[in-house]
Amino acid sequence: MLTQEKADALMAMVKALTAGRRIDFPVPGSDLRLEAKSEDGREVFAFDVNRKLGKRIRISKCTMQERYAGVEILLRLDIDGPPHDNPDGQTIPCPHLHIYKEGEADKWAYPLPPEVTDPTNLERTLLEFLKYCKVKDDVEVMPSLPLC
DSSP states (O other): OOOHHHHHHHHHSOEEESSOSEEEOOOTTOEEEEEEEETTSOOEEEEEEEOOOOSSOOTTOEEEEEEETTTEEEEEEEESSOOEEOTTSOEEOSSEEEEOBTTTBTOOEEEOOTTOOOTTOHHHHHHHHHHHTTBOOOOEEEOOOOOO
């Protein structure tokens, strides 16, 4: 488990993607994983884009997250999913952002930050989420191909 101080420091770090600058956005039913490192190369992060369909088929459903050490979710953006009930009983409608909290992991959700301008545009949202997560790279997100 991360301390809040460590988690905050990790979220504040500037990161660089380890692969190319072109990202092919995943089609509904699939997912994508990107790796990044801190500027000094000491810390490794993973960014996931999950478009798994689940029981209720919603092609606009998407989860984007930043992970550290393979399992610690620092930030998770949920789009077109169910509302989230926080531990204090407050319900946060979707879309929402989960932010790591020491002892609670990603159990707390918050309204979208203003940096996410249009969650219906998933490709733009990925760019905005990466920027929010301090990824310094200028990347190009290629839209997923329409379903046939």
